[in-house]
């Protein structure tokens with residue numbers, strides 16, 4: 074089983090990475106292959122709404138040639154996609170938003186053939202989020218978006234691990250939070266096997 078983690082944090086060793094570490098360790102200890110992608114290190118251009126992808130079949134078919142080509146490969150190779158992001162302005166960070174928009178090409182709903190199938194169908198997805206507000210007022214809008222995105226793309230949404238940043242990095246190093254992250258990994262493992 075392969076899990077692709079799209080890390081949207083802009084900060085190495087930041088809160089979101091700290092929360093993701095025990096999650097990744099737990100998955101690996103259960104024999105899962107984890108592909109971990111730092112989106113902020115990649116050259117990712119925004120979708121330009123050319124619709125070229127909609128005239129292709131069985132491939133992403135995006136006309137933009139940048140690092141997204143490798144992200145597409147990792148996603149297509151995965152059973153579960155994890156969107157890991159700090160909440161910025163009640164949503165994900167910019168590179169993650171670019172990735173979400175660029176996944177438009179995975180659904181062939183709008184071309185001449187109107188075949189209505191998606192390359193993400195039957196895959197699973199989940200969120201890891203950190204935010205300053207309480208979860209219900211910090212990560213709620215992004216979660217709702219991911220739920221609709223999943224419904225649209227026929228992805229199976231498995232839930233969100235979200236932890237609040239009150240005192241900085243130490244909030245993410247407690248035994249309780251580490252345990253929460255490991256339990257979320259077990260939940261993902263069980264849902265995928």
Ligand SMILES: Cc1cc2nc3c(=O)[nH]c(=O)nc-3n(C[C@H](O)[C@H](O)[C@H](O)COP(=O)(O)O)c2cc1C
Nearest residue numbers: 082087088089159160161162163203204205206211
């Ligand atoms: C530019 C910016 C925007 C933010 N916007 C929000 C927000 O809208 N809601 C929220 O709850 N927290 C917000 N935060 C707080 C971050 O989500 C929080 O500190 C997070 O844990 C940072 O994770 P990181 O260390 O991985 O960057 C914002 C932080 C920054 C830097």
